[in-house]
Amino acid sequence: MISNNIKLAASLLAQEEIIGFPTETVYGLAGNAFSEKAIQKIYSTKKRPSFNPLIVHIKGIEDLEKIAVEISAKAYELASRFWPGPLTLILKKQPHISDSITAGKETVAVRIPRHEVALELLSQLNFPLVAPSANPFGSISPTKANHVEEYFKEQIPMVLEGGDCKSGVESTIVGFEEEKIILYRYGAISKEEIEDVVGPVMVFNKDNKSPKAPGMVLKHYAPSTKFILTNNVKEELLKHKGKRIGLLLFKDEIYGAEVDKQIILSSNGSLEEAASRLYNTLHEMDRLHLELIIAERFPDVDLGATINDRLERASYN
Numbered sequence: 001m002i003s004n005n006i007k008l009a010a011s012l013l014a015q016e017e018i019i020g021f022p023t024e025t026v027y028g029l030a031g032n033a034f035s036e037k038a039i040q041k042i043y044s045t046k047k048r049p050s051f052n053p054l055i056v057h058i059k060g061i062e063d064l065e066k067i068a069v070e071i072s073a074k075a076y077e078l079a080s081r082f083w084p085g086p087l088t089l090i091l092k093k094q095p096h097i098s099d100s101i102t103a104g105k106e107t108v109a110v111r112i113p114r115h116e117v118a119l120e121l122l123s124q125l126n127f128p129l130v131a132p133s134a135n136p137f138g139s140i141s142p143t144k145a146n147h148v149e150e151y152f153k154e155q156i157p158m159v160l161e162g163g164d165c166k167s168g169v170e171s172t173i174v175g176f177e178e179e180k181i182i183l184y185r186y187g188a189i190s191k192e193e194i195e196d197v198v199g200p201v202m203v204f205n206k207d208n209k210s211p212k213a214p215g216m217v218l219k220h221y222a223p224s225t226k227f228i229l230t231n232n233v234k235e236e237l238l239k240h241k242g243k244r245i246g247l248l249l250f251k252d253e254i255y256g257a258e259v260d261k262q263i264i265l266s267s268n269g270s271l272e273e274a275a276s277r278l279y280n281t282l283h284e285m286d287r288l289h290l291e292l293i294i295a296e297r298f299p300d301v302d303l304g305a306t307i308n309d310r311l312e313r314a315s316y317n
């Protein structure tokens, strides 16, 4: 059931139920961070492997020290610049934070979402929310309430309506190791924007076996249609003549291409717009019964790096 009743959402969460909830990045599958029962429901409903830890969502920075300890000056700088917003910080956890949230790690992921409905919901609760993206493990993240409804149907009692997600890609994940600042996941805030605040960061996001941030699991965000990422769309088209093909392009159409569908993510070349439309477009293309989706690689700067990261994982096989 999709509903905009925030009170109902709050009361379900207080009863240890899990619900779909909106954020500015993607919809989350949310539960009480202090309820082991809710946490287990999240893992089982999502079919998420237990080694993949969850993000804790808080309503304000005043709650941060209830979740994490030893918070460095750089962490506070990033938090004050980007919260509420699509930045997740990896910090040393408070001892009471459940091992099932952190997958046994000594660190915990935290963020404040920048979404009116999410913040109103959090303000009605006396606990934070753990929420992974509300998609079955490995599939495309949801950016509309009905994506969540279609994925989970009666397995969850409610999806809280919050409109289309503005950023449309997940939060950027940043952690700290000794003096180093590490980018664990490209996301809605670009690496360049993070570096403007704290200086150079290291990127560490491709370890598949013992994922430090398994958003880095190599095959992820994948449509069920076969998916190819390329620098040269025309060359790829020649290899697949006669197939039912959809093209996913940045800003320019390919004139005369013999394909079933061409989708331009931003005709005026805005990477923000392209990122915000990416997942919804993948959801739509997946319903077109194509044999193949060919996606064009984006310029590898700003949110182009985030988009390429998702396209690479979608095309991994």
Ligand code: TXA
Pocket: 023, 025, 026, 027, 028, 029, 052, 053, 054, 055, 086, 088, 090, 102, 105, 107, 108, 109, 131, 132, 133, 134, 169, 170, 171, 173, 184, 185, 211, 212, 213, 214, 215, 216
């Ligand atoms: O934008 C978002 O972050 C969305 C919305 C709902 O907030 N949530 C989201 O959650 O993308 P999920 O579970 O799909 O991705 C969480 C990522 C995973 O890659 C996980 O490995 C990483 O956060 N993570 C969580 N705790 C961590 C930790 N202690 N150390 C490193 N990575 C961690």
Ligand code: MG
Pocket: 132, 133, 141, 215
């Ligand atoms: Mg996810």
